[in-house]
Amino acid sequence: MDPRHLIQLATILEKGSITQASQHLHLTQPTLTHNMQTLEMQVGGKLFERSRFGVRSTALGDMLAREGRAIARRLKDAAEVSARHRGGVSRTVRIGVGPLIGAAFLPGVVEELLRQQPAVHVTVQSDRPHLLVEQLIDGRHDIVIAPSWLDRPPPGIERFLLVEDDLGVFCGASHPLAASGVLSPGSSEGQGWISLGTASPFEQHVREMLEEAGVVTPRSEITVLGEAMLLLRLLAQGRHLSVLPRFPTRLLQQYFPIVELALRARPQSRNIHLWCRSTMLEDPAFAAIKNAILAHAARAGEKTEIGKPVSRRKVPKRRLTSA
Structure with missing residues:
Protein backbone atom coordinates (compact mmCIF):
# COMPACT_ATOMS: atom_id res chain seq x y z
CA MET A 1 0.00 0.00 0.00
CA ASP A 2 1.43 3.34 -1.06
CA PRO A 3 1.11 5.89 1.80
CA ARG A 4 0.71 8.63 -0.81
CA HIS A 5 -2.56 7.02 -1.85
CA LEU A 6 -3.87 7.36 1.71
CA ILE A 7 -2.99 11.06 1.71
CA GLN A 8 -4.74 11.45 -1.63
CA LEU A 9 -7.85 9.70 -0.27
CA ALA A 10 -7.93 12.04 2.71
CA THR A 11 -7.69 15.02 0.36
CA ILE A 12 -10.53 13.76 -1.85
CA LEU A 13 -12.84 13.39 1.15
CA GLU A 14 -11.78 16.76 2.53
CA LYS A 15 -12.36 18.59 -0.75
CA GLY A 16 -15.52 16.67 -1.59
CA SER A 17 -14.59 15.86 -5.18
CA ILE A 18 -11.84 14.28 -7.25
CA THR A 19 -11.66 17.40 -9.42
CA GLN A 20 -10.86 19.72 -6.52
CA ALA A 21 -8.52 17.17 -4.94
CA SER A 22 -6.56 16.76 -8.19
CA GLN A 23 -6.10 20.52 -8.42
CA HIS A 24 -4.94 20.71 -4.80
CA LEU A 25 -2.53 17.76 -5.20
CA HIS A 26 -1.31 18.89 -8.66
CA LEU A 27 -2.27 15.52 -10.18
CA THR A 28 -4.36 14.76 -13.23
CA GLN A 29 -7.84 13.37 -12.58
CA PRO A 30 -7.10 10.07 -14.44
CA THR A 31 -3.99 9.54 -12.26
CA LEU A 32 -5.91 10.20 -9.05
CA THR A 33 -8.78 7.96 -10.13
CA HIS A 34 -6.35 5.17 -10.99
CA ASN A 35 -4.63 5.50 -7.61
CA MET A 36 -7.99 5.19 -5.79
CA GLN A 37 -8.91 2.12 -7.84
CA THR A 38 -5.57 0.58 -6.87
CA LEU A 39 -6.17 1.37 -3.20
CA GLU A 40 -9.69 -0.10 -3.32
CA MET A 41 -8.31 -3.29 -4.85
CA GLN A 42 -5.66 -3.55 -2.12
CA VAL A 43 -8.06 -3.03 0.79
CA GLY A 44 -10.92 -5.00 -0.72
CA GLY A 45 -13.72 -2.46 -0.50
CA LYS A 46 -15.21 0.81 -1.70
CA LEU A 47 -13.65 3.98 -0.28
CA PHE A 48 -16.30 6.48 -1.37
CA GLU A 49 -19.38 6.80 -3.53
CA ARG A 50 -19.81 9.35 -6.30
CA SER A 51 -22.88 11.51 -6.82
CA ARG A 52 -23.75 14.73 -8.62
CA PHE A 53 -23.01 16.54 -5.35
CA GLY A 54 -19.48 15.12 -5.08
CA VAL A 55 -18.15 12.12 -3.17
CA ARG A 56 -19.47 10.54 0.03
CA SER A 57 -17.18 8.44 2.18
CA THR A 58 -17.78 4.85 3.23
CA ALA A 59 -16.90 3.59 6.72
CA LEU A 60 -13.76 1.98 5.30
CA GLY A 61 -12.85 5.20 3.52
CA ASP A 62 -13.21 7.16 6.76
CA MET A 63 -10.82 4.85 8.60
CA LEU A 64 -8.19 4.93 5.88
CA ALA A 65 -8.53 8.70 5.41
CA ARG A 66 -7.75 9.12 9.10
CA GLU A 67 -4.49 7.26 8.55
CA GLY A 68 -3.81 9.42 5.51
CA ARG A 69 -4.27 12.59 7.56
CA ALA A 70 -1.91 11.20 10.20
CA ILE A 71 0.75 10.50 7.55
CA ALA A 72 0.33 14.02 6.15
CA ARG A 73 0.76 15.50 9.63
CA ARG A 74 3.89 13.44 10.21
CA LEU A 75 5.38 14.64 6.94
CA LYS A 76 4.60 18.23 7.85
CA ASP A 77 6.10 17.70 11.31
CA ALA A 78 9.23 16.22 9.73
CA ALA A 79 9.61 19.25 7.47
CA GLU A 80 9.21 21.60 10.43
CA VAL A 81 11.74 19.63 12.49
CA SER A 82 14.23 19.85 9.62
CA ALA A 83 13.69 23.59 9.28
CA ARG A 84 14.14 24.16 13.02
CA HIS A 85 17.26 21.98 13.07
CA ARG A 86 18.78 24.13 10.34
CA GLY A 87 17.97 27.11 12.55
CA GLU A 164 -5.20 18.50 42.98
CA ASP A 165 -7.98 20.80 41.84
CA ASP A 166 -11.73 21.15 42.17
CA LEU A 167 -14.54 23.24 40.74
CA GLY A 168 -15.82 26.57 42.00
CA VAL A 169 -18.44 29.14 41.05
CA PHE A 170 -17.10 32.50 39.85
CA CYS A 171 -18.53 35.85 38.77
CA GLY A 172 -17.30 39.32 37.95
CA ALA A 173 -16.54 41.73 40.80
CA SER A 174 -19.52 43.89 39.77
CA HIS A 175 -22.00 41.00 39.77
CA PRO A 176 -24.93 41.35 42.23
CA LEU A 177 -23.74 38.30 44.21
CA ALA A 178 -20.10 39.42 44.42
CA ALA A 179 -20.68 41.74 47.42
CA SER A 180 -21.90 38.90 49.67
CA GLY A 181 -19.52 36.38 48.16
CA VAL A 182 -22.14 33.65 48.59
CA LEU A 183 -24.16 31.45 46.25
CA SER A 184 -27.04 30.43 48.51
CA PRO A 185 -30.08 28.39 47.44
CA GLY A 186 -32.31 30.55 45.27
CA SER A 187 -29.88 33.49 45.05
CA SER A 188 -28.96 32.71 41.45
CA GLU A 189 -32.54 32.54 40.23
CA GLY A 190 -32.86 34.54 37.05
CA GLN A 191 -29.09 34.90 36.70
CA GLY A 192 -27.38 33.94 33.44
CA TRP A 193 -24.54 31.42 33.30
CA ILE A 194 -21.56 30.93 30.99
CA SER A 195 -20.81 27.30 30.16
CA LEU A 196 -17.38 25.96 29.27
CA GLY A 197 -18.88 23.48 26.84
CA THR A 198 -21.60 20.95 26.15
CA ALA A 199 -21.45 17.15 26.03
CA SER A 200 -18.34 17.28 28.20
CA PRO A 201 -17.18 14.30 30.32
CA PHE A 202 -17.31 16.71 33.30
CA GLU A 203 -20.85 17.94 32.68
CA GLN A 204 -22.39 15.56 35.25
CA HIS A 205 -19.97 16.77 37.96
CA VAL A 206 -21.02 20.37 37.36
CA ARG A 207 -24.72 19.51 37.50
CA GLU A 208 -24.34 17.53 40.75
CA MET A 209 -22.43 20.35 42.47
CA LEU A 210 -24.95 23.01 41.46
CA GLU A 211 -27.91 20.88 42.52
CA GLU A 212 -26.35 20.34 45.94
CA ALA A 213 -25.80 24.10 46.22
CA GLY A 214 -29.48 24.72 45.47
CA VAL A 215 -29.12 25.70 41.81
CA VAL A 216 -31.51 23.29 40.13
CA THR A 217 -31.87 24.70 36.60
CA PRO A 218 -29.02 27.08 35.74
CA ARG A 219 -29.89 29.20 32.71
CA SER A 220 -26.91 28.95 30.36
CA GLU A 221 -26.93 32.00 28.09
CA ILE A 222 -23.45 31.61 26.61
CA THR A 223 -21.33 28.59 25.74
CA VAL A 224 -17.63 29.16 25.07
CA LEU A 225 -15.60 26.39 23.42
CA GLY A 226 -11.80 26.47 23.37
CA GLU A 227 -11.41 30.17 24.21
CA ALA A 228 -10.32 31.18 27.71
CA MET A 229 -9.82 34.93 27.24
CA LEU A 230 -13.29 35.44 25.78
CA LEU A 231 -14.89 33.55 28.65
CA LEU A 232 -13.00 35.53 31.29
CA ARG A 233 -13.73 38.90 29.67
CA LEU A 234 -17.42 38.06 29.47
CA LEU A 235 -17.42 36.91 33.09
CA ALA A 236 -15.60 40.05 34.23
CA GLN A 237 -18.45 42.20 32.87
CA GLY A 238 -20.46 41.13 35.93
CA ARG A 239 -23.61 39.79 34.31
CA HIS A 240 -23.00 36.03 34.50
CA LEU A 241 -21.92 33.16 36.72
CA SER A 242 -19.70 30.26 35.67
CA VAL A 243 -18.40 26.99 37.07
CA LEU A 244 -14.64 26.90 36.52
CA PRO A 245 -11.65 24.88 37.78
CA ARG A 246 -10.22 26.79 40.73
CA PHE A 247 -6.48 26.39 40.09
CA PRO A 248 -6.23 28.14 36.69
CA THR A 249 -8.94 30.66 37.57
CA ARG A 250 -7.09 31.72 40.73
CA LEU A 251 -3.92 32.20 38.70
CA LEU A 252 -5.83 34.44 36.30
CA GLN A 253 -7.58 36.54 38.97
CA GLN A 254 -4.62 38.91 38.98
CA TYR A 255 -5.56 39.88 35.41
CA PHE A 256 -9.37 39.81 35.62
CA PRO A 257 -11.75 41.21 38.28
CA ILE A 258 -13.29 37.84 39.13
CA VAL A 259 -14.68 36.68 42.48
CA GLU A 260 -15.23 33.15 43.77
CA LEU A 261 -18.53 32.53 45.55
CA ALA A 262 -18.84 30.31 48.62
CA LEU A 263 -21.52 27.65 48.29
CA ARG A 264 -23.08 24.88 50.30
CA ALA A 265 -21.82 21.93 48.33
CA ARG A 266 -19.01 19.44 48.47
CA PRO A 267 -16.23 20.43 46.06
CA GLN A 268 -16.25 18.38 42.87
CA SER A 269 -12.76 17.14 42.14
CA ARG A 270 -11.23 18.03 38.80
Whole structure:
Protein backbone atom coordinates (compact mmCIF):
# COMPACT_ATOMS: atom_id res chain seq x y z
CA MET A 1 0.00 0.00 0.00
CA ASP A 2 1.43 3.34 -1.06
CA PRO A 3 1.11 5.89 1.80
CA ARG A 4 0.71 8.63 -0.81
CA HIS A 5 -2.56 7.02 -1.85
CA LEU A 6 -3.87 7.36 1.71
CA ILE A 7 -2.99 11.06 1.71
CA GLN A 8 -4.74 11.45 -1.63
CA LEU A 9 -7.85 9.70 -0.27
CA ALA A 10 -7.93 12.04 2.71
CA THR A 11 -7.69 15.02 0.36
CA ILE A 12 -10.53 13.76 -1.85
CA LEU A 13 -12.84 13.39 1.15
CA GLU A 14 -11.78 16.76 2.53
CA LYS A 15 -12.36 18.59 -0.75
CA GLY A 16 -15.52 16.67 -1.59
CA SER A 17 -14.59 15.86 -5.18
CA ILE A 18 -11.84 14.28 -7.25
CA THR A 19 -11.66 17.40 -9.42
CA GLN A 20 -10.86 19.72 -6.52
CA ALA A 21 -8.52 17.17 -4.94
CA SER A 22 -6.56 16.76 -8.19
CA GLN A 23 -6.10 20.52 -8.42
CA HIS A 24 -4.94 20.71 -4.80
CA LEU A 25 -2.53 17.76 -5.20
CA HIS A 26 -1.31 18.89 -8.66
CA LEU A 27 -2.27 15.52 -10.18
CA THR A 28 -4.36 14.76 -13.23
CA GLN A 29 -7.84 13.37 -12.58
CA PRO A 30 -7.10 10.07 -14.44
CA THR A 31 -3.99 9.54 -12.26
CA LEU A 32 -5.91 10.20 -9.05
CA THR A 33 -8.78 7.96 -10.13
CA HIS A 34 -6.35 5.17 -10.99
CA ASN A 35 -4.63 5.50 -7.61
CA MET A 36 -7.99 5.19 -5.79
CA GLN A 37 -8.91 2.12 -7.84
CA THR A 38 -5.57 0.58 -6.87
CA LEU A 39 -6.17 1.37 -3.20
CA GLU A 40 -9.69 -0.10 -3.32
CA MET A 41 -8.31 -3.29 -4.85
CA GLN A 42 -5.66 -3.55 -2.12
CA VAL A 43 -8.06 -3.03 0.79
CA GLY A 44 -10.92 -5.00 -0.72
CA GLY A 45 -13.72 -2.46 -0.50
CA LYS A 46 -15.21 0.81 -1.70
CA LEU A 47 -13.65 3.98 -0.28
CA PHE A 48 -16.30 6.48 -1.37
CA GLU A 49 -19.38 6.80 -3.53
CA ARG A 50 -19.81 9.35 -6.30
CA SER A 51 -22.88 11.51 -6.82
CA ARG A 52 -23.75 14.73 -8.62
CA PHE A 53 -23.01 16.54 -5.35
CA GLY A 54 -19.48 15.12 -5.08
CA VAL A 55 -18.15 12.12 -3.17
CA ARG A 56 -19.47 10.54 0.03
CA SER A 57 -17.18 8.44 2.18
CA THR A 58 -17.78 4.85 3.23
CA ALA A 59 -16.90 3.59 6.72
CA LEU A 60 -13.76 1.98 5.30
CA GLY A 61 -12.85 5.20 3.52
CA ASP A 62 -13.21 7.16 6.76
CA MET A 63 -10.82 4.85 8.60
CA LEU A 64 -8.19 4.93 5.88
CA ALA A 65 -8.53 8.70 5.41
CA ARG A 66 -7.75 9.12 9.10
CA GLU A 67 -4.49 7.26 8.55
CA GLY A 68 -3.81 9.42 5.51
CA ARG A 69 -4.27 12.59 7.56
CA ALA A 70 -1.91 11.20 10.20
CA ILE A 71 0.75 10.50 7.55
CA ALA A 72 0.33 14.02 6.15
CA ARG A 73 0.76 15.50 9.63
CA ARG A 74 3.89 13.44 10.21
CA LEU A 75 5.38 14.64 6.94
CA LYS A 76 4.60 18.23 7.85
CA ASP A 77 6.10 17.70 11.31
CA ALA A 78 9.23 16.22 9.73
CA ALA A 79 9.61 19.25 7.47
CA GLU A 80 9.21 21.60 10.43
CA VAL A 81 11.74 19.63 12.49
CA SER A 82 14.23 19.85 9.62
CA ALA A 83 13.69 23.59 9.28
CA ARG A 84 14.14 24.16 13.02
CA HIS A 85 17.26 21.98 13.07
CA ARG A 86 18.78 24.13 10.34
CA GLY A 87 17.97 27.11 12.55
CA GLY A 88 19.85 25.66 15.52
CA VAL A 89 16.91 24.09 17.42
CA SER A 90 17.85 20.65 18.73
CA ARG A 91 14.52 19.51 20.18
CA THR A 92 10.80 20.25 19.85
CA VAL A 93 8.25 19.68 22.59
CA ARG A 94 4.63 19.62 21.47
CA ILE A 95 2.20 20.47 24.26
CA GLY A 96 -1.57 20.11 24.10
CA VAL A 97 -3.51 21.94 26.79
CA GLY A 98 -7.02 23.01 27.73
CA PRO A 99 -7.77 26.70 27.05
CA LEU A 100 -8.11 27.84 30.68
CA ILE A 101 -5.14 25.95 32.13
CA GLY A 102 -3.16 26.98 29.05
CA ALA A 103 -3.79 30.68 29.58
CA ALA A 104 -3.03 30.46 33.30
CA PHE A 105 -0.20 27.94 33.53
CA LEU A 106 1.59 27.56 30.20
CA PRO A 107 3.39 30.93 30.04
CA GLY A 108 5.36 30.06 33.16
CA VAL A 109 6.02 26.52 31.94
CA VAL A 110 7.34 27.70 28.58
CA GLU A 111 9.59 30.27 30.26
CA GLU A 112 10.97 27.57 32.59
CA LEU A 113 11.62 25.11 29.76
CA LEU A 114 13.41 27.70 27.64
CA ARG A 115 15.51 28.75 30.61
CA GLN A 116 16.59 25.17 31.34
CA GLN A 117 17.01 24.11 27.69
CA PRO A 118 17.73 27.12 25.46
CA ALA A 119 17.84 24.99 22.29
CA VAL A 120 14.35 23.56 22.78
CA HIS A 121 11.40 24.65 20.65
CA VAL A 122 7.90 24.54 22.17
CA THR A 123 4.63 24.29 20.25
CA VAL A 124 1.32 24.73 22.08
CA GLN A 125 -2.13 23.71 20.86
CA SER A 126 -5.29 24.44 22.83
CA ASP A 127 -8.35 22.20 22.66
CA ARG A 128 -10.97 20.48 24.81
CA PRO A 129 -9.49 17.93 27.25
CA HIS A 130 -11.07 14.74 25.88
CA LEU A 131 -10.00 15.68 22.35
CA LEU A 132 -6.43 16.38 23.49
CA VAL A 133 -6.02 12.86 24.85
CA GLU A 134 -7.24 11.40 21.56
CA GLN A 135 -4.74 13.61 19.75
CA LEU A 136 -1.98 12.39 22.09
CA ILE A 137 -2.83 8.79 21.20
CA ASP A 138 -2.66 9.75 17.51
CA GLY A 139 0.85 11.16 18.05
CA ARG A 140 -0.01 14.84 17.60
CA HIS A 141 1.38 15.86 21.01
CA ASP A 142 4.28 14.86 23.25
CA ILE A 143 2.59 16.15 26.41
CA VAL A 144 -1.01 16.92 27.28
CA ILE A 145 -1.97 18.97 30.33
CA ALA A 146 -5.63 18.37 31.09
CA PRO A 147 -8.00 17.01 33.74
CA SER A 148 -8.85 13.33 33.79
CA TRP A 149 -12.27 11.72 33.60
CA LEU A 150 -10.92 8.16 33.16
CA ASP A 151 -10.32 5.57 35.88
CA ARG A 152 -7.06 4.68 34.16
CA PRO A 153 -5.19 6.07 31.15
CA PRO A 154 -5.51 4.36 27.75
CA PRO A 155 -2.95 1.66 26.85
CA GLY A 156 0.45 3.14 26.07
CA ILE A 157 -0.36 6.41 27.87
CA GLU A 158 1.00 7.51 31.25
CA ARG A 159 -0.39 10.28 33.41
CA PHE A 160 1.02 12.12 36.42
CA LEU A 161 -0.90 14.23 38.90
CA LEU A 162 -0.08 17.87 38.23
CA VAL A 163 -2.43 19.65 40.65
CA GLU A 164 -5.20 18.50 42.98
CA ASP A 165 -7.98 20.80 41.84
CA ASP A 166 -11.73 21.15 42.17
CA LEU A 167 -14.54 23.24 40.74
CA GLY A 168 -15.82 26.57 42.00
CA VAL A 169 -18.44 29.14 41.05
CA PHE A 170 -17.10 32.50 39.85
CA CYS A 171 -18.53 35.85 38.77
CA GLY A 172 -17.30 39.32 37.95
CA ALA A 173 -16.54 41.73 40.80
CA SER A 174 -19.52 43.89 39.77
CA HIS A 175 -22.00 41.00 39.77
CA PRO A 176 -24.93 41.35 42.23
CA LEU A 177 -23.74 38.30 44.21
CA ALA A 178 -20.10 39.42 44.42
CA ALA A 179 -20.68 41.74 47.42
CA SER A 180 -21.90 38.90 49.67
CA GLY A 181 -19.52 36.38 48.16
CA VAL A 182 -22.14 33.65 48.59
CA LEU A 183 -24.16 31.45 46.25
CA SER A 184 -27.04 30.43 48.51
CA PRO A 185 -30.08 28.39 47.44
CA GLY A 186 -32.31 30.55 45.27
CA SER A 187 -29.88 33.49 45.05
CA SER A 188 -28.96 32.71 41.45
CA GLU A 189 -32.54 32.54 40.23
CA GLY A 190 -32.86 34.54 37.05
CA GLN A 191 -29.09 34.90 36.70
CA GLY A 192 -27.38 33.94 33.44
CA TRP A 193 -24.54 31.42 33.30
CA ILE A 194 -21.56 30.93 30.99
CA SER A 195 -20.81 27.30 30.16
CA LEU A 196 -17.38 25.96 29.27
CA GLY A 197 -18.88 23.48 26.84
CA THR A 198 -21.60 20.95 26.15
CA ALA A 199 -21.45 17.15 26.03
CA SER A 200 -18.34 17.28 28.20
CA PRO A 201 -17.18 14.30 30.32
CA PHE A 202 -17.31 16.71 33.30
CA GLU A 203 -20.85 17.94 32.68
CA GLN A 204 -22.39 15.56 35.25
CA HIS A 205 -19.97 16.77 37.96
CA VAL A 206 -21.02 20.37 37.36
CA ARG A 207 -24.72 19.51 37.50
CA GLU A 208 -24.34 17.53 40.75
CA MET A 209 -22.43 20.35 42.47
CA LEU A 210 -24.95 23.01 41.46
CA GLU A 211 -27.91 20.88 42.52
CA GLU A 212 -26.35 20.34 45.94
CA ALA A 213 -25.80 24.10 46.22
CA GLY A 214 -29.48 24.72 45.47
CA VAL A 215 -29.12 25.70 41.81
CA VAL A 216 -31.51 23.29 40.13
CA THR A 217 -31.87 24.70 36.60
CA PRO A 218 -29.02 27.08 35.74
CA ARG A 219 -29.89 29.20 32.71
CA SER A 220 -26.91 28.95 30.36
CA GLU A 221 -26.93 32.00 28.09
CA ILE A 222 -23.45 31.61 26.61
CA THR A 223 -21.33 28.59 25.74
CA VAL A 224 -17.63 29.16 25.07
CA LEU A 225 -15.60 26.39 23.42
CA GLY A 226 -11.80 26.47 23.37
CA GLU A 227 -11.41 30.17 24.21
CA ALA A 228 -10.32 31.18 27.71
CA MET A 229 -9.82 34.93 27.24
CA LEU A 230 -13.29 35.44 25.78
CA LEU A 231 -14.89 33.55 28.65
CA LEU A 232 -13.00 35.53 31.29
CA ARG A 233 -13.73 38.90 29.67
CA LEU A 234 -17.42 38.06 29.47
CA LEU A 235 -17.42 36.91 33.09
CA ALA A 236 -15.60 40.05 34.23
CA GLN A 237 -18.45 42.20 32.87
CA GLY A 238 -20.46 41.13 35.93
CA ARG A 239 -23.61 39.79 34.31
CA HIS A 240 -23.00 36.03 34.50
CA LEU A 241 -21.92 33.16 36.72
CA SER A 242 -19.70 30.26 35.67
CA VAL A 243 -18.40 26.99 37.07
CA LEU A 244 -14.64 26.90 36.52
CA PRO A 245 -11.65 24.88 37.78
CA ARG A 246 -10.22 26.79 40.73
CA PHE A 247 -6.48 26.39 40.09
CA PRO A 248 -6.23 28.14 36.69
CA THR A 249 -8.94 30.66 37.57
CA ARG A 250 -7.09 31.72 40.73
CA LEU A 251 -3.92 32.20 38.70
CA LEU A 252 -5.83 34.44 36.30
CA GLN A 253 -7.58 36.54 38.97
CA GLN A 254 -4.62 38.91 38.98
CA TYR A 255 -5.56 39.88 35.41
CA PHE A 256 -9.37 39.81 35.62
CA PRO A 257 -11.75 41.21 38.28
CA ILE A 258 -13.29 37.84 39.13
CA VAL A 259 -14.68 36.68 42.48
CA GLU A 260 -15.23 33.15 43.77
CA LEU A 261 -18.53 32.53 45.55
CA ALA A 262 -18.84 30.31 48.62
CA LEU A 263 -21.52 27.65 48.29
CA ARG A 264 -23.08 24.88 50.30
CA ALA A 265 -21.82 21.93 48.33
CA ARG A 266 -19.01 19.44 48.47
CA PRO A 267 -16.23 20.43 46.06
CA GLN A 268 -16.25 18.38 42.87
CA SER A 269 -12.76 17.14 42.14
CA ARG A 270 -11.23 18.03 38.80
CA ASN A 271 -7.58 17.16 39.23
CA ILE A 272 -5.22 18.21 36.46
CA HIS A 273 -2.76 15.68 35.04
CA LEU A 274 0.23 15.58 32.77
CA TRP A 275 -0.30 12.94 30.07
CA CYS A 276 2.36 11.46 27.78
CA ARG A 277 3.11 8.32 25.81
CA SER A 278 4.90 5.63 27.81
CA THR A 279 7.73 5.36 25.28
CA MET A 280 8.63 9.03 25.78
CA LEU A 281 9.68 8.37 29.37
CA GLU A 282 12.62 6.29 28.14
CA ASP A 283 14.23 9.52 26.88
CA PRO A 284 16.20 11.22 29.73
CA ALA A 285 15.76 14.65 28.12
CA PHE A 286 12.00 14.21 27.99
CA ALA A 287 11.93 12.95 31.58
CA ALA A 288 13.72 16.17 32.60
CA ILE A 289 11.07 18.24 30.79
CA LYS A 290 8.28 16.31 32.51
CA ASN A 291 9.88 16.84 35.93
CA ALA A 292 10.35 20.56 35.26
CA ILE A 293 6.62 20.92 34.47
CA LEU A 294 5.62 19.01 37.61
CA ALA A 295 7.93 21.15 39.75
CA HIS A 296 6.53 24.37 38.25
CA ALA A 297 2.99 23.15 39.00
CA ALA A 298 3.93 22.50 42.63
CA ARG A 299 5.19 26.07 43.00
CA ALA A 300 2.09 27.49 41.32
CA GLY A 301 -0.11 25.40 43.59
CA GLU A 302 1.56 26.92 46.64
CA LYS A 303 0.85 30.44 45.37
CA THR A 304 -2.85 29.70 44.86
CA GLU A 305 -3.13 27.50 47.98
CA ILE A 306 -4.51 24.74 45.77
CA GLY A 307 -3.88 21.34 47.34
CA LYS A 308 -4.20 22.86 50.82
CA PRO A 309 -7.45 23.05 52.80
CA VAL A 310 -9.88 25.23 50.85
CA SER A 311 -9.73 28.84 52.04
CA ARG A 312 -13.16 30.29 51.36
CA ARG A 313 -14.86 33.33 52.82
CA LYS A 314 -16.52 32.44 56.14
CA VAL A 315 -20.28 32.59 55.70
CA PRO A 316 -22.82 32.85 58.53
CA LYS A 317 -24.77 29.66 58.91
CA ARG A 318 -28.13 31.42 58.41
CA ARG A 319 -27.05 32.53 54.91
CA LEU A 320 -26.21 29.04 53.82
CA THR A 321 -29.53 27.62 54.94
CA SER A 322 -31.83 30.40 53.77
CA ALA A 323 -34.10 29.76 50.81
